Amino acid sequence: MIDTEQVRKDFPMYRNGGMYGDRPLHYLDNAATTFKPRQVIEASDRYYTDICANTKRGDYALAHDADVAYDESRETVARFINADPEEVVFTSGDTMGLNFVAYGLMPGLKKGDEIVLSWEEHASNALPWFRVAQITGASIKYVPLTEDGRITPENLKSVVNENTKVVALASISNVLGRPLPVRELARIAHSVGAVYVDDGAQSVPHSETDVRETDVDFLCFSGHKMLGPTGIGVMYGKRERLEGLEPLFYGGEMNARFDSSCSISLSDVPDRFEAGTQNMSGAMGLAEACRYIESIGFRNIRDHERKLKRMAVDGMLANGNAVLYNADSDTGIVTFNINGVFAQDAASYLGDRGVFVRSGTHCAKILPEFLKTQATVRASMYIYNDEDDVKALVEASRHAEDFLDVFFN
16 A cells, blocks of 8 residues: 555655645656656765766776666666666667667568567657668568457467567557556567567556566666656666677777777677766666665555546546546556547646646557547556545546636636
Protein backbone atom coordinates (compact mmCIF):
# COMPACT_ATOMS: atom_id res chain seq x y z
CA MET A 1 0.00 0.00 0.00
CA ILE A 2 1.30 3.45 -0.92
CA ASP A 3 0.82 6.36 1.47
CA THR A 4 0.58 9.15 -1.10
CA GLU A 5 0.56 11.85 1.55
CA GLN A 6 3.92 10.60 2.79
CA VAL A 7 5.30 10.03 -0.72
CA ARG A 8 4.45 13.58 -1.77
CA LYS A 9 6.72 14.95 0.94
CA ASP A 10 9.63 13.72 -1.21
CA PHE A 11 8.51 15.66 -4.29
CA PRO A 12 9.25 19.40 -4.51
CA MET A 13 6.47 19.82 -7.07
CA TYR A 14 4.02 19.35 -4.19
CA ARG A 15 5.74 21.87 -1.92
CA ASN A 16 2.91 24.39 -2.35
CA GLY A 17 0.29 22.20 -0.79
CA GLY A 18 -0.86 20.60 -4.00
CA MET A 19 -1.33 23.89 -5.84
CA TYR A 20 0.15 25.12 -9.11
CA GLY A 21 -0.20 28.86 -9.10
CA ASP A 22 -3.84 29.63 -8.40
CA ARG A 23 -5.20 26.21 -9.31
CA PRO A 24 -4.98 22.72 -7.82
CA LEU A 25 -2.25 20.44 -9.14
CA HIS A 26 -3.71 17.18 -10.43
CA TYR A 27 -0.83 15.94 -12.58
CA LEU A 28 -1.98 12.97 -14.67
CA ASP A 29 0.55 12.98 -17.50
CA ASN A 30 3.03 10.52 -16.05
CA ALA A 31 3.29 8.53 -19.27
CA ALA A 32 4.93 11.65 -20.73
CA THR A 33 7.26 12.39 -17.82
CA THR A 34 7.28 12.09 -14.04
CA PHE A 35 8.01 14.40 -11.14
CA LYS A 36 11.38 13.94 -9.46
CA PRO A 37 11.86 13.18 -5.75
CA ARG A 38 14.38 15.24 -3.80
CA GLN A 39 16.55 12.11 -3.42
CA VAL A 40 17.04 12.00 -7.19
CA ILE A 41 17.61 15.74 -7.43
CA GLU A 42 20.22 15.58 -4.66
CA ALA A 43 21.95 12.59 -6.26
CA SER A 44 22.18 14.44 -9.57
CA ASP A 45 23.42 17.61 -7.86
CA ARG A 46 26.06 15.61 -6.01
CA TYR A 47 28.00 15.19 -9.22
CA TYR A 48 28.31 18.96 -9.65
CA THR A 49 28.90 19.78 -5.99
CA ASP A 50 31.16 16.91 -4.92
CA ILE A 51 32.85 15.47 -8.03
CA CYS A 52 32.61 17.50 -11.24
CA ALA A 53 35.34 15.61 -13.09
CA ASN A 54 35.22 13.58 -16.27
CA THR A 55 35.03 9.82 -16.20
CA LYS A 56 37.32 7.26 -17.90
CA ARG A 57 40.07 9.83 -18.42
CA GLY A 58 41.89 11.18 -15.39
CA ASP A 59 44.51 9.81 -13.01
CA TYR A 60 43.74 12.09 -10.07
CA ALA A 61 41.43 11.68 -7.07
CA LEU A 62 38.40 13.53 -8.46
CA ALA A 63 38.55 11.55 -11.69
CA HIS A 64 38.77 8.34 -9.69
CA ASP A 65 35.69 9.36 -7.72
CA ALA A 66 33.91 10.08 -11.00
CA ASP A 67 34.79 6.61 -12.28
CA VAL A 68 33.53 4.99 -9.09
CA ALA A 69 30.25 6.95 -9.10
CA TYR A 70 29.63 6.18 -12.77
CA ASP A 71 30.43 2.48 -12.39
CA GLU A 72 28.27 2.18 -9.28
CA SER A 73 25.40 3.87 -11.11
CA ARG A 74 25.69 1.36 -13.95
CA GLU A 75 25.75 -1.51 -11.48
CA THR A 76 22.60 -0.22 -9.74
CA VAL A 77 20.70 0.11 -13.02
CA ALA A 78 21.89 -3.33 -14.12
CA ARG A 79 20.57 -4.92 -10.92
CA PHE A 80 17.27 -3.11 -11.43
CA ILE A 81 16.66 -5.06 -14.67
CA ASN A 82 18.69 -8.18 -13.70
CA ALA A 83 21.45 -7.58 -16.24
CA ASP A 84 25.22 -7.59 -16.09
CA PRO A 85 26.77 -4.10 -15.84
CA GLU A 86 28.65 -4.70 -19.11
CA GLU A 87 25.28 -5.09 -20.84
CA VAL A 88 24.03 -1.64 -19.78
CA VAL A 89 24.77 1.32 -22.07
CA PHE A 90 23.86 4.80 -20.89
CA THR A 91 22.08 6.87 -23.54
CA SER A 92 20.21 10.17 -23.62
CA GLY A 93 16.91 8.29 -23.42
CA ASP A 94 14.69 5.66 -25.00
CA THR A 95 14.74 7.37 -28.41
CA MET A 96 18.52 7.35 -28.60
CA GLY A 97 18.70 3.75 -27.44
CA LEU A 98 16.26 2.54 -30.08
CA ASN A 99 18.17 4.45 -32.75
CA PHE A 100 21.36 2.79 -31.49
CA VAL A 101 19.75 -0.61 -32.01
CA ALA A 102 18.14 0.14 -35.37
CA TYR A 103 21.18 1.71 -37.00
CA GLY A 104 23.50 -0.76 -35.30
CA LEU A 105 21.64 -3.67 -36.86
CA MET A 106 21.30 -1.96 -40.23
CA PRO A 107 24.51 -3.37 -41.79
CA GLY A 108 23.04 -6.86 -41.45
CA LEU A 109 19.77 -6.03 -43.20
CA LYS A 110 19.04 -6.20 -46.93
CA LYS A 111 16.22 -6.21 -49.46
CA GLY A 112 13.80 -9.03 -48.75
CA ASP A 113 14.35 -8.93 -45.00
CA GLU A 114 11.40 -8.04 -42.78
CA ILE A 115 11.08 -5.90 -39.65
CA VAL A 116 7.97 -6.52 -37.54
CA LEU A 117 6.34 -3.67 -35.61
CA SER A 118 2.81 -3.01 -34.35
CA TRP A 119 0.21 -0.32 -34.94
CA GLU A 120 0.75 0.83 -31.35
CA GLU A 121 4.39 1.86 -31.62
CA HIS A 122 5.60 5.26 -30.47
CA ALA A 123 7.56 7.26 -33.04
CA SER A 124 10.76 6.32 -31.18
CA ASN A 125 10.20 2.66 -32.03
CA ALA A 126 8.74 3.21 -35.49
CA LEU A 127 10.67 5.92 -37.30
CA PRO A 128 14.19 4.47 -36.82
CA TRP A 129 12.98 1.22 -38.36
CA PHE A 130 11.16 3.06 -41.15
CA ARG A 131 14.40 4.83 -42.04
CA VAL A 132 16.48 1.67 -41.82
CA ALA A 133 13.98 -0.08 -44.11
CA GLN A 134 14.20 2.79 -46.60
CA ILE A 135 17.99 2.60 -46.65
CA THR A 136 18.36 -1.19 -46.81
CA GLY A 137 15.32 -2.20 -48.85
CA ALA A 138 13.93 -4.25 -45.98
CA SER A 139 10.16 -4.16 -45.52
CA ILE A 140 8.00 -3.28 -42.52
CA LYS A 141 5.31 -5.71 -41.37
CA TYR A 142 2.72 -5.12 -38.65
CA VAL A 143 1.41 -7.51 -36.03
CA PRO A 144 -2.38 -7.52 -36.38
CA LEU A 145 -4.18 -6.31 -33.25
CA THR A 146 -7.19 -8.00 -31.72
CA GLU A 147 -10.47 -6.08 -31.77
CA ASP A 148 -9.67 -4.58 -28.37
CA GLY A 149 -6.13 -3.63 -29.38
CA ARG A 150 -4.10 -6.50 -27.96
CA ILE A 151 -0.99 -8.19 -29.34
CA THR A 152 -1.16 -11.95 -28.86
CA PRO A 153 1.42 -14.67 -29.51
CA GLU A 154 -0.90 -16.11 -32.15
CA ASN A 155 -1.01 -12.80 -33.98
CA LEU A 156 2.77 -12.50 -33.95
CA LYS A 157 3.10 -16.05 -35.28
CA SER A 158 0.92 -15.05 -38.23
CA VAL A 159 3.46 -12.49 -39.51
CA VAL A 160 6.91 -13.92 -38.73
CA ASN A 161 8.78 -16.20 -41.10
CA GLU A 162 12.30 -17.02 -42.25
CA ASN A 163 12.63 -13.48 -43.63
CA THR A 164 11.91 -11.82 -40.27
CA LYS A 165 15.11 -10.32 -38.90
CA VAL A 166 13.78 -7.95 -36.21
CA VAL A 167 10.70 -7.85 -34.00
CA ALA A 168 10.47 -4.50 -32.17
CA LEU A 169 7.53 -3.93 -29.83
CA ALA A 170 6.68 -1.76 -26.82
CA SER A 171 6.06 -4.02 -23.84
CA ILE A 172 3.37 -1.56 -22.73
CA SER A 173 1.75 0.82 -25.22
CA ASN A 174 1.83 4.47 -24.19
CA VAL A 175 -1.76 4.82 -25.45
CA LEU A 176 -3.67 1.63 -24.63
CA GLY A 177 -1.45 0.51 -21.76
CA ARG A 178 -1.84 -3.22 -22.24
CA PRO A 179 1.19 -5.29 -21.13
CA LEU A 180 2.57 -7.76 -23.65
CA PRO A 181 3.54 -11.37 -22.92
CA VAL A 182 7.14 -10.45 -23.69
CA ARG A 183 8.75 -13.79 -22.90
CA GLU A 184 6.44 -15.66 -25.27
CA LEU A 185 6.78 -13.04 -28.01
CA ALA A 186 10.58 -13.13 -27.73
CA ARG A 187 10.51 -16.93 -27.98
CA ILE A 188 8.47 -16.70 -31.19
CA ALA A 189 10.89 -14.15 -32.66
CA HIS A 190 13.87 -16.31 -31.76
CA SER A 191 12.22 -19.39 -33.30
CA VAL A 192 12.65 -17.81 -36.75
CA GLY A 193 16.09 -16.38 -35.96
CA ALA A 194 14.92 -12.79 -35.39
CA VAL A 195 16.25 -10.26 -32.89
CA TYR A 196 13.69 -9.14 -30.29
CA VAL A 197 13.77 -5.46 -29.28
CA ASP A 198 11.74 -4.35 -26.26
CA ASP A 199 10.73 -0.70 -25.99
CA GLY A 200 10.40 -0.51 -22.21
CA ALA A 201 9.66 3.19 -21.83
CA GLN A 202 6.26 2.51 -20.24
CA SER A 203 6.95 -0.86 -18.62
CA VAL A 204 10.21 -0.37 -16.70
CA PRO A 205 8.83 2.41 -14.43
CA HIS A 206 5.73 0.43 -13.48
CA SER A 207 6.53 -3.28 -13.39
CA GLU A 208 9.46 -5.47 -12.42
CA THR A 209 11.79 -6.02 -15.36
CA ASP A 210 13.97 -9.12 -15.63
CA VAL A 211 15.82 -9.37 -18.93
CA ARG A 212 17.01 -12.87 -18.07
CA GLU A 213 13.42 -14.04 -17.64
CA THR A 214 12.02 -12.30 -20.73
CA ASP A 215 15.08 -13.23 -22.85
CA VAL A 216 14.90 -10.06 -24.95
CA ASP A 217 17.92 -9.19 -27.06
CA PHE A 218 17.64 -5.45 -26.47
CA LEU A 219 15.69 -3.29 -24.02
CA CYS A 220 15.58 0.52 -24.10
CA PHE A 221 14.02 2.95 -21.64
CA SER A 222 14.22 6.54 -20.35
CA GLY A 223 15.06 7.87 -16.91
CA HIS A 224 12.63 10.76 -16.91
CA LYS A 225 9.58 8.48 -17.08
CA MET A 226 10.68 6.68 -13.90
CA LEU A 227 11.39 9.58 -11.52
CA GLY A 228 14.87 10.11 -12.95
CA PRO A 229 16.49 13.08 -14.68
CA THR A 230 15.91 14.07 -18.27
CA GLY A 231 18.68 13.35 -20.77
CA ILE A 232 19.54 9.88 -19.44
CA GLY A 233 18.36 6.46 -20.51
CA VAL A 234 19.52 2.91 -21.07
CA MET A 235 20.11 0.52 -23.92
CA TYR A 236 20.43 -3.00 -22.55
CA GLY A 237 21.75 -5.66 -24.89
CA LYS A 238 22.85 -9.23 -24.47
CA ARG A 239 26.62 -9.13 -24.52
CA GLU A 240 26.88 -11.14 -27.73
CA ARG A 241 24.38 -8.80 -29.38
CA LEU A 242 26.25 -5.69 -28.25
CA GLU A 243 29.52 -7.10 -29.54
CA GLY A 244 27.93 -7.50 -32.98
CA LEU A 245 26.27 -4.07 -32.99
CA GLU A 246 27.75 -1.25 -35.05
CA PRO A 247 28.30 1.91 -32.92
CA LEU A 248 26.28 4.93 -34.00
CA PHE A 249 28.67 7.56 -32.62
CA TYR A 250 32.45 7.68 -32.79
CA GLY A 251 34.76 9.76 -30.60
CA GLY A 252 36.67 9.84 -27.36
CA GLU A 253 36.85 6.78 -25.10
CA MET A 254 34.83 4.50 -27.39
CA ASN A 255 38.05 3.43 -29.07
CA ALA A 256 41.05 1.52 -27.77
CA ARG A 257 43.33 3.06 -30.40
CA PHE A 258 43.39 4.63 -33.85
CA ASP A 259 46.19 5.72 -36.15
CA SER A 260 46.99 7.79 -39.21
CA SER A 261 46.03 4.96 -41.55
CA CYS A 262 42.42 5.34 -40.34
CA SER A 263 42.57 2.05 -38.46
CA ILE A 264 40.21 2.00 -35.47
CA SER A 265 40.12 -0.52 -32.64
CA LEU A 266 36.95 -0.30 -30.58
CA SER A 267 36.80 -0.37 -26.80
CA ASP A 268 35.03 -3.26 -25.11
CA VAL A 269 31.29 -3.09 -24.47
CA PRO A 270 29.66 -1.02 -23.11
CA ASP A 271 32.32 1.69 -23.55
CA ARG A 272 32.27 1.49 -27.36
CA PHE A 273 28.72 2.90 -27.33
CA GLU A 274 29.49 5.81 -24.99
CA ALA A 275 31.50 8.21 -27.13
CA GLY A 276 32.47 11.56 -25.64
CA THR A 277 31.69 13.04 -22.26
CA GLN A 278 28.82 11.22 -20.61
CA ASN A 279 25.88 12.46 -18.54
CA MET A 280 27.40 11.72 -15.16
CA SER A 281 24.80 13.67 -13.24
CA GLY A 282 22.02 11.88 -15.09
CA ALA A 283 23.50 8.44 -14.44
CA MET A 284 23.76 9.14 -10.72
CA GLY A 285 20.19 10.44 -10.66
CA LEU A 286 18.87 7.44 -12.59
CA ALA A 287 20.54 5.05 -10.16
CA GLU A 288 18.87 6.88 -7.27
CA ALA A 289 15.52 6.68 -9.09
CA CYS A 290 15.95 2.90 -9.30
CA ARG A 291 16.62 2.74 -5.57
CA TYR A 292 13.61 4.95 -4.83
CA ILE A 293 11.26 2.80 -6.91
CA GLU A 294 12.59 -0.34 -5.22
CA SER A 295 11.86 1.24 -1.83
CA ILE A 296 8.22 1.67 -2.87
CA GLY A 297 7.94 -1.82 -4.36
CA PHE A 298 6.50 -2.87 -7.70
CA ARG A 299 3.60 -4.77 -6.16
CA ASN A 300 2.56 -1.63 -4.30
CA ILE A 301 2.92 0.42 -7.49
CA ARG A 302 0.80 -2.06 -9.45
CA ASP A 303 -1.95 -2.22 -6.84
CA HIS A 304 -1.99 1.56 -6.42
CA GLU A 305 -2.27 2.24 -10.14
CA ARG A 306 -4.94 -0.42 -10.64
CA LYS A 307 -7.04 1.06 -7.84
CA LEU A 308 -6.86 4.56 -9.29
CA LYS A 309 -7.47 3.27 -12.81
CA ARG A 310 -10.58 1.37 -11.72
CA MET A 311 -11.87 4.43 -9.89
CA ALA A 312 -11.34 6.60 -12.97
CA VAL A 313 -12.98 4.13 -15.33
CA ASP A 314 -15.99 3.59 -13.07
CA GLY A 315 -16.45 7.33 -12.62
CA MET A 316 -16.19 8.15 -16.30
CA LEU A 317 -18.55 5.35 -17.29
CA ALA A 318 -21.01 6.68 -14.73
CA ASN A 319 -20.70 10.13 -16.32
CA GLY A 320 -22.06 8.60 -19.52
CA ASN A 321 -20.39 11.08 -21.87
CA ALA A 322 -17.08 9.41 -22.72
CA VAL A 323 -15.67 6.74 -25.00
CA LEU A 324 -13.00 4.70 -23.20
CA TYR A 325 -10.50 2.83 -25.36
CA ASN A 326 -8.77 0.73 -22.70
CA ALA A 327 -11.13 0.37 -19.76
CA ASP A 328 -9.94 -3.19 -19.09
CA SER A 329 -6.16 -2.68 -19.23
CA ASP A 330 -4.10 -3.45 -16.13
CA THR A 331 -2.00 -0.30 -16.09
CA GLY A 332 -2.58 3.24 -14.87
CA ILE A 333 -3.33 4.66 -18.33
CA VAL A 334 -6.86 5.80 -19.18
CA THR A 335 -7.37 6.81 -22.81
CA PHE A 336 -10.68 8.38 -23.75
CA ASN A 337 -12.66 10.96 -25.66
CA ILE A 338 -15.57 13.11 -24.54
CA ASN A 339 -18.53 12.77 -26.89
CA GLY A 340 -18.72 15.72 -29.26
CA VAL A 341 -15.54 17.37 -27.96
CA PHE A 342 -12.21 17.33 -29.80
CA ALA A 343 -9.42 15.84 -27.68
CA GLN A 344 -7.35 19.03 -27.44
CA ASP A 345 -10.41 21.03 -26.40
CA ALA A 346 -11.23 18.52 -23.70
CA ALA A 347 -7.64 18.57 -22.43
CA SER A 348 -7.65 22.38 -22.35
CA TYR A 349 -10.87 22.35 -20.35
CA LEU A 350 -9.44 19.84 -17.88
CA GLY A 351 -6.19 21.77 -17.63
CA ASP A 352 -8.06 24.96 -16.83
CA ARG A 353 -9.38 23.10 -13.79
CA GLY A 354 -5.97 21.87 -12.71
CA VAL A 355 -6.26 18.40 -14.25
CA PHE A 356 -3.17 18.02 -16.43
CA VAL A 357 -3.52 15.33 -19.09
CA ARG A 358 -2.18 14.65 -22.58
CA SER A 359 -4.14 14.97 -25.81
CA GLY A 360 -3.41 14.16 -29.45
CA THR A 361 -1.87 11.04 -30.95
CA HIS A 362 0.71 10.64 -28.18
CA CYS A 363 3.44 10.16 -30.82
CA ALA A 364 1.77 6.90 -31.88
CA LYS A 365 0.49 8.31 -35.15
CA ILE A 366 -0.54 5.04 -36.78
CA LEU A 367 -2.79 3.87 -33.94
CA PRO A 368 -5.63 6.39 -34.58
CA GLU A 369 -6.32 4.52 -37.83
CA PHE A 370 -7.08 1.45 -35.72
CA LEU A 371 -9.03 3.38 -33.09
CA LYS A 372 -10.97 5.21 -35.83
CA THR A 373 -10.46 8.61 -34.23
CA GLN A 374 -8.17 11.55 -34.94
CA ALA A 375 -6.92 12.00 -31.39
CA THR A 376 -7.54 10.96 -27.80
CA VAL A 377 -7.14 12.24 -24.26
CA ARG A 378 -4.82 10.29 -21.97
CA ALA A 379 -4.64 10.35 -18.18
CA SER A 380 -1.80 8.38 -16.62
CA MET A 381 -1.15 7.72 -12.93
CA TYR A 382 1.90 7.10 -10.79
CA ILE A 383 2.93 6.67 -7.17
CA TYR A 384 2.14 10.21 -5.98
CA ASN A 385 -1.34 10.40 -7.47
CA ASP A 386 -4.28 9.98 -5.12
CA GLU A 387 -8.04 9.63 -5.14
CA ASP A 388 -8.49 13.40 -5.20
CA ASP A 389 -6.66 13.50 -8.53
CA VAL A 390 -9.01 10.91 -9.96
CA LYS A 391 -12.11 12.61 -8.54
CA ALA A 392 -10.99 15.86 -10.16
CA LEU A 393 -10.52 14.06 -13.49
CA VAL A 394 -13.96 12.47 -13.33
CA GLU A 395 -15.70 15.67 -12.26
CA ALA A 396 -14.01 17.85 -14.89
CA SER A 397 -14.73 15.25 -17.58
CA ARG A 398 -18.41 15.26 -16.62
CA HIS A 399 -18.65 18.90 -17.67
CA ALA A 400 -16.17 18.88 -20.56
CA GLU A 401 -18.88 19.64 -23.12
CA ASP A 402 -18.62 23.18 -21.73
CA PHE A 403 -15.07 23.46 -23.07
CA LEU A 404 -15.74 26.86 -24.65
CA ASP A 405 -15.84 28.27 -21.12
CA VAL A 406 -12.03 28.09 -21.18
CA PHE A 407 -11.96 30.82 -23.81
CA PHE A 408 -14.78 33.07 -22.64
CA ASN A 409 -14.66 32.95 -18.83
